[in-house]
Amino acid sequence: MFVLRQCLTLGTKSSVRNFAAATNLVNVKINEDTGVVIMELNKPPVNSLNYELLEAMHRTLVKLENERCSGMILTSSSPNTFSAGLDLLEMYKPTVDKARKFWGMLQNTWIKLYSAPYPTVAAINGHSPAGGCLLAMSCEYRIMVPKKKIGLNETQLGIVAPQWFQDCMKNIIGSRQAEKALIAGTLFSSEEAAKIGLIDELATDKEDLMKKAHDFMDEQLGLPPLARSTVKIGFRKDTLNRLINSREVDTKYFIDFIFQPKVQESLEMYLQALKKK
Numbered sequence: 687m688f689v690l691r692q693c694l695t696l697g698t699k700s701s702v703r704n705f706a707a708a709t710n711l712v713n714v715k716i717n718e719d720t721g722v723v724i725m726e727l728n729k730p731p732v733n734s735l736n737y738e739l740l741e742a743m744h745r746t747l748v749k750l751e752n753e754r755c756s757g758m759i760l761t762s763s764s765p766n767t768f769s770a771g772l773d774l775l776e777m778y779k780p781t782v783d784k785a786r787k788f789w790g791m792l793q794n795t796w797i798k799l800y801s802a803p804y805p806t807v808a809a810i811n812g813h814s815p816a817g818g819c820l821l822a823m824s825c826e827y828r829i830m831v832p833k834k835k836i837g838l839n840e841t842q843l844g845i846v847a848p849q850w851f852q853d854c855m856k857n858i859i860g861s862r863q864a865e866k867a868l869i870a871g872t873l874f875s876s877e878e879a880a881k882i883g884l885i886d887e888l889a890t891d892k893e894d895l896m897k898k899a900h901d902f903m904d905e906q907l908g909l910p911p912l913a914r915s916t917v918k919i920g921f922r923k924d925t926l927n928r929l930i931n932s933r934e935v936d937t938k939y940f941i942d943f944i945f946q947p948k949v950q951e952s953l954e955m956y957l958q959a960l961k962k963k
């Protein structure tokens with residue numbers, strides 16, 4: 687079964703179709719037999735989430751609403767990183783308009799991903815800090831390769847993970863663990879993340895990662911889809927509505943926060959440290 691699935695995934699059978707995307711920032715393949723979609727983030731080197739990448743993801747998620755999509759596996763083409771989180775350059779000395787547009791697209795993308803009715807799996811094939819962790823947490827199931835890092839490390843950068851990021855973490859690991867992790871800005875190793883339930887499964891390597899992602903998908907596809915998605919949305923609606931009903935306030939908070947001179951200083955120092963690495 688796995689060999690057949692691999693053939694389909696790798697496109698050696700005509701039943702896998704590349705999903706026409708307006709950019710190559712995401713590679714999207716749909717298996718015409720099963721309806722399972724693989725969305726691969728493709729913004730080298732580290733899939734930092736800038737406006738364009740978020741827009742490509744959002745456009746894909748909207749397009750999938752009109753396709754026979756039965757489930758989605760989210761992964762990355764980068765060898766070492768799932769996503770490095772929000773693109774720091776979007777927050778460092780932007781104009782107010784640019785920052786507003788960026789934040790709006792992040793909100794749009796998250797709302798679509800978090801509320802997708804079909805099963806979603808994050809196949810986390812590399813590091814996944816901050817906004818990368820948000821993407822993974824927005825999927826229903828998380829599988830990760832060993833010896834990488836994941837978490838909401840915003841505090842360590844002198845910034846604060848927004849309420850909806852925090853809510854996603856609380857929903858997964860519980861309030862107490864989330865409070866400790868968020869205050870410290872902890873980046874967990876894959877192994878630690880598996881222990882506290884931030885990820886659901888550890889894979890041995892990238893091949894095992896995709897096998898496990900497909901195994902989860904197979905299980906989910908065996909369930910009645912309407913009942914499945916109704917339960918999912920029931921669990922997620924409070925978290926979703928909390929943002930949907932306060933998008934403008936959330937945007938204003940983001941803009942006021944990042945325009946503080948101290949925050950800009952922290953971002954500058956962090957960017958310099960990353961470049962010097």
Ligand SMILES: CCCC/C=C\CC(=O)SCCNC(=O)CCNC(=O)[C@H](O)C(C)(C)COP(=O)(O)OP(=O)(O)OC[C@H]1O[C@@H](n2cnc3c(N)ncnc32)[C@H](O)[C@@H]1OP(=O)(O)O
Pocket residue numbers: 731732734735766767769770771772773774775813815816817818839840843845846847848940943944957960961963
């Ligand atoms: C109110 C505010 C709310 C904000 C909410 C969320 C905030 C965020 O998501 S902020 C982003 C937080 N992200 C991080 O802290 C991760 C930073 N990156 C890393 O730790 C490493 O890059 C990573 C472990 C992901 C990968 O390591 P390497 O494979 O060793 O790559 P490099 O570190 O050499 O990076 C390559 C290249 O990419 C640039 N880079 C990395 N991350 C980002 C980023 N988030 N945004 C923009 N650019 C990023 C890095 O500077 C390197 O650039 P060059 O030197 O020009 O090659």
